Amino acid sequence: MPSYLVVGASRGLGLEYIRQLAKRPDAVVIALVRNPAKSTHLTSAIAGLKNVHLASKQVAEITGGTLDYLIHNAARMNPATIYNGFDDYPDVEQLDSDFVEAFKANGLGPVHSIKAFLPLLRASSTKKIVVIGTEASQPDFVRSFDFALAVAYGVTKAAGLLATTKYAVQLKDEGFVVVSLHPGLVDTSATGVAGASQAFSAFLNKTISSGIPIQILTPEQSVVAQLKVIDALSPSDNGLFLNYTGGEWRLG
Numbered sequence: 291m292p293s294y295l296v297v298g299a300s301r302g303l304g305l306e307y308i309r310q311l312a313k314r315p316d317a318v319v320i321a322l323v324r325n326p327a328k329s330t331h332l333t334s335a336i337a338g339l340k341n342v343h344l345a346s347k348q349v350a351e352i353t354g355g356t357l358d359y360l361i362h363n364a365a366r367m368n369p370a371t372i373y374n375g376f377d378d379y380p381d382v383e384q385l386d387s388d389f390v391e392a393f394k395a396n397g398l399g400p401v402h403s404i405k406a407f408l409p410l411l412r413a414s415s416t417k418k419i420v421v422i423g424t425e426a427s428q429p430d431f432v433r434s435f436d437f438a439l440a441v442a443y444g445v446t447k448a449a450g451l452l453a454t455t456k457y458a459v460q461l462k463d464e465g466f467v468v469v470s471l472h473p474g475l476v477d478t479s480a481t482g483v484a485g486a487s488q489a490f491s492a493f494l495n496k497t498i499s500s501g502i503p504i505q506i507l508t509p510e511q512s513v514v515a516q517l518k519v520i521d522a523l524s525p526s527d528n529g530l531f532l533n534y535t536g537g538e539w540r541l542g
């Protein structure tokens with residue numbers, strides 16, 4: 291019975307991971323959220339499902355002391371500031387505060403998840419860690435599309451990517467496969483917080499006018515593709531930034 295833990299499962303892609311993994315009859319699926327009472331999209335999606343557990347601390351009890359797959363999906367995507375460029379903040383104090391909050395979630399978040407669940411992952415023979423990343427953190431992407439928006443998000447997701455790569459190197463000799471995975475451009479606003487939909491539309495308008503080629507996926511399409519990549523992970527993938535279409539992420 292493979293066990294999957296999805297961190298940041300209340301809505302968006304994390305919620306869709308829970309929906310799809312729950313359909314695997316032999317899987318034990320744990321949805322980790324910071325506020326169960328407010329995760330209403332999730333609680334209605336998992337009502338009556340016996341192989342899905344809503345957890346905050348009791349993961350070891352559910353899995354019997356091991357964990358096969360850790361999927362760290364949580365990220366701070368505050369609609370009010372996520373697409374801000376450096377000059378879109380009223381002052382440097384607000385810029386700093388947004389960067390610090392984003393760093394806690396996007397840079398340190400994956401570190402805290404991996405650190406917390408390493409003992410359980412070490413006790414499994416599967417040893418797979420997937421951190422959801424973004425092409426918006428890639429210098430190639432930023433240069434090629436003159437993408438000066440989303441500064442706090444992009445910079446702090448780049449920190450999370452490097453932290454993930456360092457864990458990949460650290461854990462390689464123990465047989466771990468640790469990767470980052472780009473999910474594509476996904477409209478997750480249907481389960482998003484207030485303002486998510488308007489922020490996404492405004493972002494699309496800006497990117498369309500700047501010539502970035504965009505293909506918008508549904509959460510379902512993205513997670514179907516991501517799970518194919520996760521199911522096929524092998525030791526040669528360790529440390530890579532993979533694309534949801536399979537293989538290493540590349541510009542183009």
Ligand SMILES: NC(=O)c1ccc[n+]([C@@H]2O[C@H](COP(=O)([O-])OP(=O)(O)OC[C@H]3O[C@@H](n4cnc5c(N)ncnc54)[C@H](OP(=O)(O)O)[C@@H]3O)[C@@H](O)[C@H]2O)c1
Pocket residue numbers: 298299300301302303304323324325362363364365366367395422423424425447472473474475476477478481482
């Ligand atoms: N959507 C896209 O087009 C896209 C593209 C590239 C990469 N990604 C990546 O895909 C992942 C999911 O994106 P999404 O569109 O599904 O996002 P989303 O709908 O905004 O969901 C974000 C998730 O992260 C959690 N979260 C937010 N801030 C947090 C914090 N400070 N501490 C702990 N948890 C926090 C949220 O929990 P609460 O409900 O408790 O706030 C929620 O479960 C992210 O890692 C994102 O960077 C998305």
